[in-house]
Amino acid sequence: MQVPAQFDYERATGVAHAIALLTRYGPESRLVAGGHSLIPMMKLRIANPETLIDINDLDELKGISIASADGADALRIGAMVRHTELLESPLAVEHFPILVDAERVIADPVVRNRGTIGGSLCQADPSEDLSAAFTALHAVAVIEGADGRREVSAREFHTGPYQTVVGDAEILVEVRVPIRPGSGSAYEKVERRVGDWAVAAGGAALWLDADTITEVGIGLTAVGAEHFCAAQAEDYLRGGPVTEERFVEAGRIAAEHVRPTADQRGPEDYKRHLAGELTTRALRRAAARAQHGTEA
Amino acid sequence: MQITVTVNGTAHTREVEPRLLLVHFLRDELRLTGTHWGCDTSNCGVCVVQLDGQPVKSCTVLAVMADGREVRTVEGLARGAELDPIQQGFSDKHGLQCGFCTPGMMMTCRALLDRNPDPSDTEIRVAISGQICRCTGYENIVRSVHAAAEIERAAQEVHQ
Numbered sequence: 001m002q003v004p005a006q007f008d009y010e011r012a013t014g015v016a017h018a019i020a021l022l023t024r025y026g027p028e029s030r031l032v033a034g035g036h037s038l039i040p041m042m043k044l045r046i047a048n049p050e051t052l053i054d055i056n057d058l059d060e061l062k063g064i065s066i067a068s069a070d071g072a073d074a075l076r077i078g079a080m081v082r083h084t085e086l087l088e089s090p091l092a093v094e095h096f097p098i099l100v101d102a103e104r105v106i107a108d109p110v111v112r113n114r115g116t117i118g119g120s121l122c123q124a125d126p127s128e129d130l131s132a133a134f135t136a137l138h139a140v141a142v143i144e145g146a147d148g149r150r151e152v153s154a155r156e157f158h159t160g161p162y163q164t165v166v167g168d169a170e171i172l173v174e175v176r177v178p179i180r181p182g183s184g185s186a187y188e189k190v191e192r193r194v195g196d197w198a199v200a201a202g203g204a205a206l207w208l209d210a211d212t213i214t215e216v217g218i219g220l221t222a223v224g225a226e227h228f229c230a231a232q233a234e235d236y237l238r239g240g241p242v243t244e245e246r247f248v249e250a251g252r253i254a255a256e257h258v259r260p261t262a263d264q265r266g267p268e269d270y271k272r273h274l275a276g277e278l279t280t281r282a283l284r285r286a287a288a289r290a291q292h293g294t295e296a
Numbered sequence: 297m298q299i300t301v302t303v304n305g306t307a308h309t310r311e312v313e314p315r316l317l318l319v320h321f322l323r324d325e326l327r328l329t330g331t332h333w334g335c336d337t338s339n340c341g342v343c344v345v346q347l348d349g350q351p352v353k354s355c356t357v358l359a360v361m362a363d364g365r366e367v368r369t370v371e372g373l374a375r376g377a378e379l380d381p382i383q384q385g386f387s388d389k390h391g392l393q394c395g396f397c398t399p400g401m402m403m404t405c406r407a408l409l410d411r412n413p414d415p416s417d418t419e420i421r422v423a424i425s426g427q428i429c430r431c432t433g434y435e436n437i438v439r440s441v442h443a444a445a446e447i448e449r450a451a452q453e454v455h456q
């Protein structure tokens with residue numbers, strides 16, 4: 001029987017209250033959202049927080065909506081949004097199908113009822129799926145602390161395995177994805193069995209002006225891509241035309257730059273091969289969606 | 297700390313350690329042993345209960361996180377001697393053999409039918425994809441859920 005070590009429990013009533021509690025209890029305190037990464041780690045005594053601060057009541061962190069600022073729209077996803085809610089969000093389907101593709105293969109439906117977007121990003125597991133998806137989308141994380149809010153690019157959010165830029169007394173409030181015309185996006189994952197973490201996975205987002213790629217994002221997970229990103233492949237594609245040959249070449253470049261490690265999910269060369277192949281497949285589907293709509 | 301959790305419509309107040317998991321609160325504190333406890337790692341799904349109407353794995357929820365919330369367990373399905381249609385479906389179609397996975401399966405499938413009164417084979421299989429059955433090969437579970445859906449449809453027609 002796995003039992004966590006003893007800790008104190010506090011329930012936060014708002015973002016400011018959660019920050020005040022984090023400040024009061026110091027670095028040995030931890031936020032708990034869905035608890036589906038943290039509680040297993042506490043059961044294994046890998047994590048031993050002295051105080052747990054429950055943020056499940058924080059309405060400010062809930063909901064998916066379109067936010068407008070300075071004439072630009074963004075899809076706003078609250079940190080406490082559960083996986084199931086993002087999977088079923090009509091706004092996500094309409095604007096960023098990559099998120100729906102990814103959610104469909106994250107864990108299983110019962111785990112998805114509990115796990116949250118914010119918890120997933122802050123856990124920063126090197127095989128985590130949404131980190132790759134938000135990297136592809138050039139998303140922005142909104143972080144709040146005692147001194148107010150700051151915005152950090154999804155590409156600068158992770159500082160290493162299980163590490164992020166979120167400070168001890170800070171909280172991830174929401175993720176924003178800028179909405180620009182001509183976009184298409186898709187996510188591809190290979191897993192050993194339904195509901196498992198990725199052997200390798202990758203997502204691509206394209207913004208097209210007629211046949212020209214004006215902007216591109218490629219996110220990879222579980223393959224040791226720096227910042228979950230295939231930056232060299234993006235640079236190769238940006239500004240050029242949409243062609244099958246170039247998508248294959250982008251996959252080759254992506255595979256060249258990843259640093260996978262062998263584990264029970266597969267050997268290094270297999271994961272490297274997947275990184276390339278899944279990049280190409282995601283680009284293909286992203287382009288089809290940009291040109292023909294989400295059904296592609 | 298003191299918590300009050302409403303389980304199957306009844307409010308229960310207990311003094312618990314924050315580290316107590318919901319599955320053990322139900323089984324050991326409330327003696328509701330219908331909720332089973334298996335892998336302890338959120339993989340097998342035998343511990344599934346509904347928390348505010350959503351199926352969750354109770355081995356990965358703290359009892360204190362359920363304070364002030366509503367939990368429904370397998371004991372809350374039947375009304376007196378009358379089985380819930382999902383129980384009747386599992387009984388009619390032999391949706392179980394050893395029965396270890398069954399409470400969790402039924403709580404997930406009950407929630408599925410509440411949202412989707414006529415699920416397809418695939419929708420049922422996806423809904424239970426986070427739960428393991430070592431006996432039935434899942435075939436009879438899928439049949440049981442279809443049977444439950446039919447029982448509910450027939451009951452609706454009688455009411456109309």
Ligand SMILES: Cc1cc2nc3c(=O)[nH]c(=O)nc-3n(C[C@H](O)[C@H](O)[C@H](O)COP(=O)(O)OP(=O)(O)OC[C@H]3O[C@@H](n4cnc5c(N)ncnc54)[C@H](O)[C@@H]3O)c2cc1C
Pocket residue numbers: 030031032033034035036037038039079080105106107108111114115116117118119120122123127128129130166170171172173195196197198337338339
């Ligand atoms: C069986 C199983 C299979 C899974 N499979 C996959 C998979 O295939 N792919 C995948 O990507 N994930 C998978 N997951 C992980 C799942 O997505 C978790 O739900 C997620 O990692 C954590 O979300 P949570 O809300 O439960 O976070 P918690 O466990 O509550 O928190 C995780 C960490 O984030 C911190 N945190 C939480 N919210 C905030 C916030 N708003 N601000 C700052 N810090 C915060 C916590 O303090 C903690 O350190 C799986 C999990 C399980 C149990």
Ligand code: FES
Pocket residue numbers: 332333334335336337338339340341342343344353354355356
């Ligand atoms: S005991 Fe909870 S999922 Fe197995």
Ligand code: FES
Pocket residue numbers: 391392393394395396397398428429430431432
């Ligand atoms: S009936 Fe035995 S495990 Fe499902």
